[in-house]
Amino acid sequence: MTSNLSIDWNELTPTWKNFQVEPFSNGIHVVRINISKNLHHISDQKHLLKNPEQQKLSRIVKQGDKNIFLCSQVMKRIVCGQYLNIPPDEIEFDFTENKKPFISGQPDFHFNISHSGNWIIMILSNNPCGIDVEKIQPDFDFDGVMKLTYHPDEIGYVQRSPDQHKAFFRIWTIKESFLKATGVGLIDNLSDLNMIKNSTLLENPIPWKIQSFMVDGGYWCSFCFKSQNPKINFYEY
Numbered sequence: 001m002t003s004n005l006s007i008d009w010n011e012l013t014p015t016w017k018n019f020q021v022e023p024f025s026n027g028i029h030v031v032r033i034n035i036s037k038n039l040h041h042i043s044d045q046k047h048l049l050k051n052p053e054q055q056k057l058s059r060i061v062k063q064g065d066k067n068i069f070l071c072s073q074v075m076k077r078i079v080c081g082q083y084l085n086i087p088p089d090e091i092e093f094d095f096t097e098n099k100k101p102f103i104s105g106q107p108d109f110h111f112n113i114s115h116s117g118n119w120i121i122m123i124l125s126n127n128p129c130g131i132d133v134e135k136i137q138p139d140f141d142f143d144g145v146m147k148l149t150y151h152p153d154e155i156g157y158v159q160r161s162p163d164q165h166k167a168f169f170r171i172w173t174i175k176e177s178f179l180k181a182t183g184v185g186l187i188d189n190l191s192d193l194n195m196i197k198n199s200t201l202l203e204n205p206i207p208w209k210i211q212s213f214m215v216d217g218g219y220w221c222s223f224c225f226k227s228q229n230p231k232i233n234f235y236e237y
């Protein structure tokens with residue numbers, strides 16, 4: 001087991017500026033998109049979706065899930081297109097065998113996306129990265145899930161926290177951001193992964209870093225990246 005992961009437990013307090021494309025300069029860009037605020041004009045861009053995406057959209061039954069899927073697919077195209085200076089309908093997404101999306105032919109462009117409740121959050125960087133946002137559900141009975149998926153050290157962290165729900169969802173986003181950055185996605189042995197002791201199951205020479213912040217007071221967002229001490233820019237779409 002290697003120890004090459006460093007988690008900053010200090011919560012970031014982002015200052016959000018209006019979305020614009022700026023050079024990465026080895027930094028990290030985080031873009032948040034409020035679904036209800038943007039739904040109207042994103043719906044006007046539905047034509048950007050390719051056939052398989054249109055078909056998937058038509059198969060989704062619940063209106064809320066439809067909105068999330070539509071916004072996520074459209075915004076991936078718009079945001080990546082603006083960074084790469086490619087028309088959004090010409091972006092071709094590729095997928096790793098674990099389904100992590102990437103854009104082929106762009107080795108220096110990395111992105112990841114997550115959605116929960118009313119938010120979609122993207123991370124963009126010159127280096128591999130992953131992001132996860134989760135709504136803190138104060139009524140969620142997390143005990144069963146926690147026993148199955150959290151390491152004993154993580155369970156201890158949650159149980160010792162003054163707000164256990166908040167702590168549970170923070171660990172969740174930390175674990176997920178790591179799994180999404182590495183592209184592993186879903187694994188069976190989630191409880192072997194110990195984010196408290198910063199030990200990972202994956203051999204990797206370059207250290208991963210994880211930072212977290214709250215969105216709107218009700219969501220945790222964590223992101224995982226490889227760059228050393230990058231400047232982090234936060235944008236509101």
Ligand SMILES: CC(C)(COP(=O)(O)OP(=O)(O)OC[C@H]1O[C@@H](n2cnc3c(N)ncnc32)[C@H](O)[C@@H]1OP(=O)(O)O)[C@@H](O)C(=O)NCCC(=O)NCCS
Nearest residue numbers: 072098099100101113114115149175176180183184185186
């Ligand atoms: C699919 C998974 C990557 C994330 O799922 P999720 O948290 O439900 O969904 P999110 O909204 O955060 O992310 C979805 C996006 O991740 C991206 N994604 C899919 N597979 C990915 C992978 N292997 N690596 C990185 N990103 C991936 C996709 O872009 C997807 O969005 P899209 O379908 O709109 O394109 C996967 O890790 C999963 O199913 N996790 C749940 C595991 C679990 O039980 N965790 C318990 C606590 S750790």
